[in-house]
Amino acid sequence: MSASSSEMMTANVPKGVNWSYAFKEAFTTAVIALALLCLLLGVTTEGGQNILIFKPARLAFAVFLAFVVRFLVVVQKERKAARLEAERLDAVAGIQPKKRRNWFERAEPYLQPVLFFLMAFFPIVLVTTLGGQASTKWVDNYGIVIMIYIMLGWGLNIVVGLAGLLDLGYVAFYAIGSYTYALLAQYYGFSFWMALPVAGVMAALWGIMLGFPVLRLRGDYLAVVTLAFGEIIRSVAVNWKDFTGGSAGISAPKITFFGIPFNASDEGFAAKFGLEFLPIHRSIFLYYIIFGLAILTAVVTLKLKKLPIGRAWEALREDEIACKSLGLNTRNTKLTAFAIGAMFGGFAGAFFGARQGFLTPESFSFEESVLILATVVFGGMGSLVGVVLAAIVLNGGSELLREATFLEPYIGSDPNRYRLFVVGVGMVVMMLWKPRGLISTRTPTVFLNERKAVSGSLVKEGHG
């Protein structure tokens, strides 16, 4: 105790913030914002009349916002620089710097158990607090949707985060899984549980089919070809009308409780178990299916990471040529990453089909691929906990915009229309604050003496 207090006395105190500099910076930003926005926000025409209407209030608000944000950013930067300088001086003077971690780094070790319990008990907590009727929306629109994105993020994480292969067409495997379920059910009467493994296998096979031709490609080229693959699958679903139903869609049987349908009839789930019929029963069942599938994905990924195949994926991301020189079959290593990533996408797809009950190709647009990739990048490539956080923030956050109708008078339109805008702003802020994603450290797969996290700045993103 006394040692630390004496250190505090001798340690250099960080310099204060240069307020006039911060004001100047903020003012400059405000002027630039004014110049940029004066025509965009400052004037408008209404009702097709050739009259300019001036909107000084919203222009002033935007400029003020730019001023405040810049001011806070500069102050924060100054503080950080002063602290680093003081630490440097301490180091020169031979004073051991105190281990300083911000709130996020302090919270990191607890994130995994906290998120797991949150995910595991989310519907139960909701039902007990809000009751069955009110919690349906939350379990359905938030819980299940976020869980699907977590699972897709974890699946794509194998390809992008571990093997370092940039895949912009991941939604194709999701689509293949969904259509496999719907088509098998339609033509051969498969149930969800029968179709689930088939959907995974089909997606994995298509992953290998995609993998073969793109093995030689790296970086941007790989990204473009995978993007095209995603579009091809969607186009096939649109145009092969006799088989897939085209844009009109195809119906997929809704999920049943091992044969017992979730409906209000005497044969339904509620009647059989002597419960009052509520839609929440189906939602909770669906939630735990996708939760189970997602946990399976996570467990398999964590196990694979510690096996030679997982280390080979990461080595491939770090340096492909070195891998070849060590006798690693890079072709097979890439194909397994594609296949296993695709398989989990296929599982999630089959689940999606069983949840929706009806599929159209529109559900598998390029936007979905981007959103899944954003989840992986946002969370920190290779990190499972990061993907969970990112899925909650990106998808939960944009779903919340639907609820934010109270904002309507202020922004003049439905807040939900700002969905992608908010995601975009979030990405920019994120990349400035934590360029390597929320969880940017890598945990080694094997250790001799102690397990130390590897700083994200040393981990490569892969070149293709």
Place this chain on the structure above:
Amino acid sequence: MSTADMMTSNAPLLQVENLTMRFGGLVAVNSLSFQAAKGDITALIGPNGAGKTTVFNCITGFYKPTEGRIGLRHGEADFETGLNAVTASDKASISTEKGSIYLLERLPDFRISKDARVARTFQNIRLFSGMTLVENLMVAQHNPLMVASNFTFGGLLGFSRYREAEKAAKEKASFWLNKVGLYDRADNPAGDLPYGDQRRLEIARAMCTDPVLLCLDEPAAGLNPRESLLLNGLLRSIRDDHGTSLLLIEHDMSVVMEVSDHIVVLDYGTKIADGTPKQIQTDPKVIAAYLGVDDEELEKVEAEVSA
């Protein structure tokens, strides 16, 4: 200069014959033939741009040579008969009870390390910088571990065979970390190591693949004299204690002359000398190549050297 009588008494391990590599109109390596003997440290030297790294890339499978044959022998198989037998067949290797013969130019890149057991390091170090030292060495043992994990399925189910193999692999990794003096940093990321340590780690990583031939591309580049001395010791120990022969490209003559048993000198893609360090040191052609002497002045230099 004939190769056969220059050779040390050891049996040949690697035989390069008429190796030619053209890039468009540029002839990087021109009809190069040499042998590297088992249990020897063979050095490949020459001025910048002489084609040394191209030769390395041909031997380790990163380039397919335009012409020529690169033979490698495991065990005591009869080299000449074996080579001719493989060449006549459409296979890349042949095995007899006495050993096997590989034609390296026919093997796909990763098989050269996996089957022919030729390992290499790179001029610009290629470590897995975001992985720890021990992870780097575990990746090098990928192939045996993959078999032990029943191609992932056994490992996924937690079979004891894989657990034992992993333990053995970790022991091997710690052995090599001790050997190169990096054991204390075993769990640090490789990218954090100072340059000289990265070079030694790359050698340790290559050795974890159990090679019969280790090819080192400028292992002493960027090392200080003390580190060079340590490197010499390490190279000798690899040769003497582990039965791995070495082939190295090096510019640092204090390393080359100290450790090599046999030197091949390249200039403009052509071999100009081949012999023991002593023979090379006094070879007028080598001196001319390094110092850039005109042909007319060659005799004068020769006289000076022999004086």
